[in-house]
Amino acid sequence: MKFDLETGNYRERYVNAAVRIMHYIEDHFLLVGKYDTEAIADFVISTYCPEVFDYMPRLIIRGASTPARASS
Incomplete structure (x- = not known):
């Protein structure tokens, strides 16, 4: 699907996509x-x-700046 500024509310679509991506990142990565x-x-x-x-x-x-080591 081609992104078209002339069709629909592109700001609303951008915000909705950004929110969905941010929720995915927050659920799967530790930042x-x-x-x-x-x-x-x-x-x-x-x-x-x-x-x-x-x-x-x-x-x-x-x-990580230093490699993780397992403690024995």
């Missing part, structure tokens, strides 16, 4: 930053329909 889910949702939406946006976020995702 510590206050706005991490919003940034990831914005990234997902902007890569899905790049012709709508002038700028897109760049994500820099880092994992």
Whole structure:
């Protein structure tokens, strides 16, 4: 389905999609930053329909800084 600004309320569709993506992220990932889910949702939406946006976020995702060790 092509994203069309002339059809329907695109702001409402964007917000609904962002909320659904953020709920999915919150349910499946542990993020510590206050706005991490919003940034990831914005990234997902902007890569899905790049012709709508002038700028897109760049994500820099880092994992744990030290390897986890099992205690024996």
